Amino acid sequence: MNFDLTQEQVMIKNMVRDFADAEIAPRAEHVDRTGEFPFDTFMKMGELGMLGLPISEEYGGAGADTISYALAVEEVGRACGSHGLSYAAAVSLGVSPFYYFGTEEQKQKWLVPLAEGKILGAFGLTEPNAGSDASGTQTTAVLEGDEWVINGSKCFITNVSYAGVCIVTAVTDRSKGSKGISAFIVPTDTPGFSTSTPYDKLGLKGSNTAEIILDNVRVPRENLIGTENEGFKQFMVTLDGGRISIGALSVGIAQAAYEASLKYAKERVQFGQSISKFQMIQQKLADMATNIELARTAVHKAAFLKDQGRPFTKEGAMAKLFASEICMRACDQAIQIHGGYGYMKEYPVERYFRDAKLMEIGEGTSEVQRIVIARQIGC
Numbered sequence: 310m311n312f313d314l315t316q317e318q319v320m321i322k323n324m325v326r327d328f329a330d331a332e333i334a335p336r337a338e339h340v341d342r343t344g345e346f347p348f349d350t351f352m353k354m355g356e357l358g359m360l361g362l363p364i365s366e367e368y369g370g371a372g373a374d375t376i377s378y379a380l381a382v383e384e385v386g387r388a389c390g391s392h393g394l395s396y397a398a399a400v401s402l403g404v405s406p407f408y409y410f411g412t413e414e415q416k417q418k419w420l421v422p423l424a425e426g427k428i429l430g431a432f433g434l435t436e437p438n439a440g441s442d443a444s445g446t447q448t449t450a451v452l453e454g455d456e457w458v459i460n461g462s463k464c465f466i467t468n469v470s471y472a473g474v475c476i477v478t479a480v481t482d483r484s485k486g487s488k489g490i491s492a493f494i495v496p497t498d499t500p501g502f503s504t505s506t507p508y509d510k511l512g513l514k515g516s517n518t519a520e521i522i523l524d525n526v527r528v529p530r531e532n533l534i535g536t537e538n539e540g541f542k543q544f545m546v547t548l549d550g551g552r553i554s555i556g557a558l559s560v561g562i563a564q565a566a567y568e569a570s571l572k573y574a575k576e577r578v579q580f581g582q583s584i585s586k587f588q589m590i591q592q593k594l595a596d597m598a599t600n601i602e603l604a605r606t607a608v609h610k611a612a613f614l615k616d617q618g619r620p621f622t623k624e625g626a627m628a629k630l631f632a633s634e635i636c637m638r639a640c641d642q643a644i645q646i647h648g649g650y651g652y653m654k655e656y657p658v659e660r661y662f663r664d665a666k667l668m669e670i671g672e673g674t675s676e677v678q679r680i681v682i683a684r685q686i687g688c
């Protein structure tokens with residue numbers, strides 16, 4: 310067993326950290342305050358090969374492994390949670406389904422420009438009445454001649470206002486429940502496809518989130534991804550991978566909260582000495598450091614298993630569950646260490662706290678992760 314990163318993984322981590330320190334961290338406060346989506350930063354990420362990082366070179370990607378991708382998400386998230394969520398969603402949900410399930414023709418047409426960062430992709434699964442119960446999809450797709458006609462709506466869709474293409478799930482055989490759902494490629498300029506005004510959220514304000522309205526959207530028959538009625542399993546597999554990236558993003562946000570807290574604790578003087586000398590502060594920092602280390606290890610283990618082609622559903626859910634919950638706790642403790650200043654906008658820890666909450670909800674709530682783990686351990 311070897312816990313060291315490879316030379317290539319270290320190189321990617323350093324490259325992304327340099328980019329994130331220079332281009333992302335300085336904009337974090339601005340995008341949080343204004344809600345502006347930093348589209349230009351994503352185009353730069355595309356030029357650096359970040360949007361196709363875990364995609365093979367033959368399809369325009371960088372051919373890196375999942376551990377490298379997790380490191381990249383962590384570094385972006387350490388610099389800014391909003392950029393981190395949009396980055397993780399763009400790659401894990403916007404690009405990966407084409408890679409996993411697309412035909413050769415679909416890969417050439419969509420995966421290549423997505424992996425090269427020429428366009429952004431989005432993933433439309435969640436609906437107003439189908440959140441945790443993903444099989445409760447109500448959007449429908451009906452084959453008319455050589456076209457699928459899609460009707461319905463999707464909510465909480467990351468990056469969709471800026472996406473060139475979106476994968477949407479729809480019921481193709483109502484009688485079959487979760488085995489009657491399929492996934493379709495929908496270019497966002499297709500007539501009948503529209504998005505709402507972006508949501509105003511608690512945190513992650515610089516990450517675009519909007520609704521999709523599908524009103525008699527017609528796409529060619531060949532825009533079905535993979536096999537008809539296999540959509541549920543396809544997005545379960547996609548979400549397994551996505552959960553690794555939300556785990557990595559949680560580690561990045563927690564790391565930022567920890568670093569800010571350690572710095573503040575060393576600088577802040579009370580009762581005649583730096584508060585980092587007090588054991589109650591030391592305990593909080595020691596717990597943060599320990600939990601972050603364990604969460605990062607869990608994320609890397611799940612990524613390692615995925616790269617080996619071995620089952621990782623359980624480990625991905627465990628990594629996401631643990632990392633998101635220690636992230637929330639670390640951000641809470643970060644505010645506590647900062648005291649009154651931590652509650653003010655002047656310091657970044659209140660932003661980390663608001664951003665962290667989504668980690669326990671997006672890509673499956675903590676409750677859903679526990680359901681997945683319970684089933685995996687044979688309950």
Ligand SMILES: CCCCCCCC(=O)SCCNC(=O)CCNC(=O)[C@H](O)C(C)(C)COP(=O)(O)OP(=O)(O)OC[C@H]1O[C@@H](n2cnc3c(N)ncnc32)[C@H](O)[C@@H]1OP(=O)(O)O
Nearest residue numbers: 441442443444465467487518542545546622671672673677
């Ligand atoms: C600001 C907002 C930004 C948000 C950004 C994040 C974006 C998102 O959140 S994306 C959407 C998040 N949504 C989710 O994560 C959905 C959560 N729900 C789920 O994961 C599932 O519905 C879950 C786990 C509860 C199980 O559902 P359930 O309906 O009981 O299905 P279940 O019976 O287990 O499985 C149905 C079939 O799928 C198969 N399946 C289930 N999981 C998997 C898997 N991981 N891999 C392969 N196949 C699978 C099963 O084997 C079964 O097939 P079969 O009958 O042939 O054995």
